[in-house]
Amino acid sequence: MPTQHTDLQQFLEQHPDIEMFEVILPDLNGRQRGKWIARDKIEKAFAGSLKLPISSLAFDIWGRDPEALVFDSGDADGLAVADINTLVPVPWLKRKTGQVLLSMSEVTGEPCAYDGRNVVRALMERFQRLGLTPVVACEMEFSLFRQELDEQGRPCHTQSELGATMGAGSTYGIEAMQDVSDLMHDIYDACEVQGLPVDTLIKEAAPSQYEINLYHQDDALRTADQAFMLQRVIKGVAKRHGYRASFMAKPFGDQAGNGMHVHCSVIDKAGANAFNNGTEEGSELLRHAIAGCLAGMADTMLMFAPHLNSYRRFQRGSHAPLAANWGYENRTVSVRVPADKPQAKRIEHRVAGADANPYLVVAAILAGILRGIEERLDAPAPIEGNGYEQSEPDLPTQWFLAHHRFAHSEFVGRYLGEPFQRTFSAVKLQELDEFSGQISALEYETYL
Helix, strand or coil, rough: CHHHHHHHHHHHEEEEEECEEEEEECCCCEEEEEEEEEHCCCHHHHCCEEEEEHHHCCCCCCCCHHHHHHHHHHCEEEHHHHHHHHCEEEECCCCCCEEEEEECCCCCCCEEECCCHHCCCCCCCCCCCCCCCCEEEEEEEEECCCEEEECCCEECCCCCCCHHHHHHCCCCHHHHHHHHHHHHHHHHHHHHCCCCEEEEECCCCCCHHHHHHEECCCCCHHHHHHHHHHHHHHHHHHHHHEEEECCCCCCCCCCCCCCCEEEEEEEEECCCCCCCCCCCCCCHHHHHHHHHHHHHHHCHHHHHHHCCCCHHCCCCCCCCCCCCCEEECCCCCCEEECCCHHHCCCEECCCCCCCCHHHHHHHHHHHHHHHHHHHCCCCCCCCCCCHHHCCCCCCCCCCHHHHHHHHCCCCHHHHHHHHHHHHHHHHHHHHHHHHCCCHHHHHHHHHH
């Protein structure tokens, strides 16, 4: 606490013009909950005296209470505690503003077991007991649309150069990046202000689709925080430029969807990459980690693809995997081992959509790796060539099937905790029931 108090005072001295702070609690859907707090009251966010209903973590995607949980618990308050490592200015707002991320605890002081940040922390501690530390980086794809919608309520592309009308987005196109250079420079500048380590900015495959990659960190919670904050930066800066940035997994059925690829390695107590044994194949620990990721992939699909639209992304030949498989330098599988120098040996987990909660994506991957290492699981043979042709689809690519696997998974309960499993299941079931009760225009057109 003394160090945290000193760091807060230094921040306030460095930013005397900040009037208001947004204290942000990432909920289970990765949405921003919380409060605005005036400058002279911000210290209470760090002192453990800021209260929020603990159900704030478990709102559904529309911000409604999960009825199955709230009434049973009496909708009690929890303690929301700010993390000084996430205290930054918000450079895209008109008024001088700061932001800081919160974690939720029970009123007893015990960390809330279904707070995504706490779930990641608990997994990091389990790695530490093995003398290991995960090193993680996120790649974030997003779509950049005009603010207005078309006459059918669909988003409108911002990219209009040759090929865009055919579903081609000028992949890696430098001229396409130049067309949105003012926006991209402002995003990059905002990331610098917030300490987000941007590695590359890329034009992606679909029209109006882009990708921003973050540099790896040896703190998995920091990685998840940075991915969450990056989404906020992209949306905030885009809005200031008159655009709508979206992380929707599949905005258009016939065009590439938005993914969140996660790179992960593990270092030992000496700081060496434990996946590296000096060979192209990598170490035995790498094989255990891959096996664990594959073994738990179907059970955690709901964490990688949490929404109805998430499952539109999983189509054959779409670079979104349909099977729990892996390979070296192969983008047709769910877990890829990129070609790189041996000391950079790592996995690239390719399942999650950009619409997923970064904390839950990181947690699911860490849980899989941890299980593979602890149980010394054996990975199958790597896939060479087209993984779609060689592996039968075995991942649940329908929302209700993914929910069923998650809700009844022994692996999820054991590695991510029964309170998290129960709460996230209830949130997703409430959303699933809502969509199940809605009749689409296509159904009327077809059956009426």
